[in-house]
Amino acid sequence: MALLELRNYSTHYVSARGTRVVKxxxxxxxxxxxxxxxxxxxxxxxxxxxxxxxxLRLLPMAAQNPGGEILFEGEDLLKKxxxxxxxxxxxxxxxxxxxxxxxxxxxxxxxxxxxxxLRVHERTPRRTAWEKATALLKAVRITxxxxxxxxxxxxxxxxxxxxxxxAMGIACEPRLLIADEPTTSLDLTIQAQYLALLRDLQREHGxxxxxxxxxxxxVAKMCDRVAVMYAGRLVxxxxxxxxxxxPRHPYTRALxxxxxxxxxxxxxxxxxxxxxPDLSALPLGCAFHPRCPDAIDRCRxxxxxxxxxxxxxxxxxxxxxS
Amino acid sequence: xTPLLEAVDLAKHFPVRRGLFGRAQGAVRAVDGVSxxxxxxxxxxxxxxxGCGKTTTAKLVLGLEEPTGGALRFEGxxxxxxxxxxxxxxxxxxxxVFQDPYASLNPRMRVGEIIMEPLLTHxxxxxxxxxxxxxRLLDLVGLPAxxxxxxxxxxxxxxxQRIAIARSLSLSPSLVVLDEPVSALxxxxRAQILNLLRDLQTQLGxxxxxxxxxxxxxxxxxxxxAVMYLGRxxxxxxxxxxxxxSRHPYTRALxxxxxxSHPDEKREEIVLAGEVPSPLNPPSGCHFHPRCPSVMERCxxxxxxxxxxxxVRVACHLYE
Numbered sequence: 101m102a103l104l105e106l107r108n109y110s111t112h113y114v115s116a117r118g119t120r121v122v123k124x125x126x127x128x129x130x131x132x133x134x135x136x137x138x139x140x141x142x143x144x145x146x147x148x149x150x151x152x153x154x155x156l157r158l159l160p161m162a163a164q165n166p167g168g169e170i171l172f173e174g175e176d177l178l179k180k181x182x183x184x185x186x187x188x189x190x191x192x193x194x195x196x197x198x199x200x201x202x203x204x205x206x207x208x209x210x211x212x213x214x215x216x217x218l219r220v221h222e223r224t225p226r227r228t229a230w231e232k233a234t235a236l237l238k239a240v241r242i243t244x245x246x247x248x249x250x251x252x253x254x255x256x257x258x259x260x261x262x263x264x265x266x267a268m269g270i271a272c273e274p275r276l277l278i279a280d281e282p283t284t285s286l287d288l289t290i291q292a293q294y295l296a297l298l299r300d301l302q303r304e305h306g307x308x309x310x311x312x313x314x315x316x317x318x319v320a321k322m323c324d325r326v327a328v329m330y331a332g333r334l335v336x337x338x339x340x341x342x343x344x345x346x347p348r349h350p351y352t353r354a355l356x357x358x359x360x361x362x363x364x365x366x367x368x369x370x371x372x373x374x375x376x377p378d379l380s381a382l383p384l385g386c387a388f389h390p391r392c393p394d395a396i397d398r399c400r401x402x403x404x405x406x407x408x409x410x411x412x413x414x415x416x417x418x419x420x421x422s
Numbered sequence: 423x424t425p426l427l428e429a430v431d432l433a434k435h436f437p438v439r440r441g442l443f444g445r446a447q448g449a450v451r452a453v454d455g456v457s458x459x460x461x462x463x464x465x466x467x468x469x470x471x472x473g474c475g476k477t478t479t480a481k482l483v484l485g486l487e488e489p490t491g492g493a494l495r496f497e498g499x500x501x502x503x504x505x506x507x508x509x510x511x512x513x514x515x516x517x518x519v520f521q522d523p524y525a526s527l528n529p530r531m532r533v534g535e536i537i538m539e540p541l542l543t544h545x546x547x548x549x550x551x552x553x554x555x556x557x558r559l560l561d562l563v564g565l566p567a568x569x570x571x572x573x574x575x576x577x578x579x580x581x582x583q584r585i586a587i588a589r590s591l592s593l594s595p596s597l598v599v600l601d602e603p604v605s606a607l608x609x610x611x612r613a614q615i616l617n618l619l620r621d622l623q624t625q626l627g628x629x630x631x632x633x634x635x636x637x638x639x640x641x642x643x644x645x646x647x648a649v650m651y652l653g654r655x656x657x658x659x660x661x662x663x664x665x666x667x668s669r670h671p672y673t674r675a676l677x678x679x680x681x682x683s684h685p686d687e688k689r690e691e692i693v694l695a696g697e698v699p700s701p702l703n704p705p706s707g708c709h710f711h712p713r714c715p716s717v718m719e720r721c722x723x724x725x726x727x728x729x730x731x732x733x734v735r736v737a738c739h740l741y742e
Contacts, residue, residue: 143608257697287471288635289694292679296693314609317681340685358613360642361683362665368620369613369642375578376608391610 102131109168139319142329194269200261211249259290331387338413348420424498425459433491454653467644517590521602523582534570580611641665659734
């Protein structure tokens with residue numbers, strides 16, 4: 101059984117009068133096994149963050165769910181009460197955000213914040229929780245954790261803050277950790293440290309990881325599976341090597357060709373023409389067709405269904421062969 | 423041939439004071455004795471992590487900061503000694519494109535005014551000539567002529583960056599400073615802008631000072647790459663040499679930390695310990711020694727000088 105499985109899941113943002121509908125996530129299906137790493141790739145506005153927030157049920161009021169299921173360890177998260185969800189968040193599914201300062205309270209010590217999930221979810225006594233917090237800081241390779249627990253977020257560097265947020269995330273040993281652009285604010289060598297750390301934590305705790313990113317390099321380095329999103333739809337999903345070696349969807353292919361590489365003699369990059377679409381005024385048919393080099397008439401009128409190749413590799417395209 | 427721009431031992435130290443009227447308590451050596459040349463029509467890429475001094479270097483080149491040491495020469499003439507007219511010529515010759523096209527364009531001005539503003543502040547241009555120049559600039563960056571009458575909010579990020587590029591070209595500069603020109607853009611748009619910049623370089627013979635975090639993009643765009651660490655250049659040379667056959671331990675670690683372009687691409691795993699130290703109190707000797715995997719005794723006390731090694735200049739005791 102998959103640890104996490106989405107079945108035709110959608111999130112639509114609806115305006116107060118119900119006249120404007122933004123299909124931020126539209127019939128997305130995929131599965132993730134325990135201990136695996138999934139990369140969700142897409143541009144800004146492709147719905148990747150909304151998808152993550154949907155799994156945690158942290159969506160704003162305007163969001164509606166017109167259908168679908170989110171199965172976590174076999175249970176539908178959409179049927180849980182808010183009290184039950186509160187017990188899942190931070191304990192069984194945790195999330196790391198892009199900006200660590202947004203997840204840290206500047207008025208509390210690092211120890212208070214790292215031990216909070218333990219005290220809330222496991223009712224660990226304060227003193228034991230603090231000891232555990234020190235151990236967690238050590239696990240995320242903070243030097244001198246005994247003094248750092250007593251300090252405040254502003255006394256830490258950016259890389260340390262991101263590691264502290266990571267320590268909070270794994271405090272209750274969740275089964276699934278969702279990381280939304282966790283390294284965009286970090287320098288290259290610090291990013292390398294952090295990615296290595298996440299990988300070690302994953303191995304030690306058998307964590308499943310979801311990486312939300314626009315960076316295909318992170319996907320190549322870290323992920324087992326890739327989900328490519330475009331305008332709220334999952335346009336391609338499959339094992340990482342399949343996606344890099346035999347991308348089926350023209351968008352995935354174009355994206356892979358557009359990034360500069362080392363030892364690459366190309367004078368010009370293969371650019372994707374046009375702009376990402378406005379989600380409240382999506383083109384008819386396949387949302388990528390105005391930018392697609394292979395578009396045929398059918399793409400302009402009818403949205404392509406999900407097609408599979410039988411090796412857990414699915415895509416939505418009329419032209420690509422299965 | 424005299425290079426377009428030459429920096430000799432360029433330095434910028436910011437004094438640090440305590441309190442409102444306190445005396446200087448030391449200095450942040452943001453740029454500390456940096457030398458490089460930019461040839462006409464070529465690109466110098468500068469890479470390094472935050473605090474390494476690459477933005478301060480760009481500001482010095484743009485004349486937005488006064489150097490506290492060393493000299494900059496533009497077309498052979500030292501900038502410090504230029505008279506008012508020479509300074510004007512220099513400022514026209516060097517323009518900039520910044521990272522965030524949402525912040526760098528005035529939302530109350532029409533795109534045409536934004537693009538033509540630098541030109542109109544520098545010279546008197548008759549209205550019809552100004553119009554035809556505007557159309558030529560818009561055409562050059564791939565925007566329709568009617569874009570001139572619209573406001574910035576009517577454009578997407580990639581188009582805004584095209585507007586910013588058109589503005590930087592309005593004075594026909596010979597050098598354009600590009601500070602992270604694509605990192606604020608969507609991934610699918612970046613290649614468009616990088617291609618545009620390459621095309622403009624060939625068409626107009628522009629030189630670029632290209633600053634970016636994305637090492638593969640820098641390697642793609644640059645003829646020469648300079649790697650900076652805590653205000654100093656640790657390695658500088660031909661782009662493909664620096665990117666694929668790095669010598670300095672820091673350059674090696676930096677390029678090893680760059681993300682792979684394919685899951686099977688194996689890279690040397692060099693994970694550096696620790697973080698970049700404060701430029702207020704940089705380590706003695708070689709600034710990199712506390713994090714260096716091949717540190718030797720003399721690195722702690724003696725500062726390495728840049729030496730030529732097969733056409734690349736490296737500042738490291740390993741190669742002496």
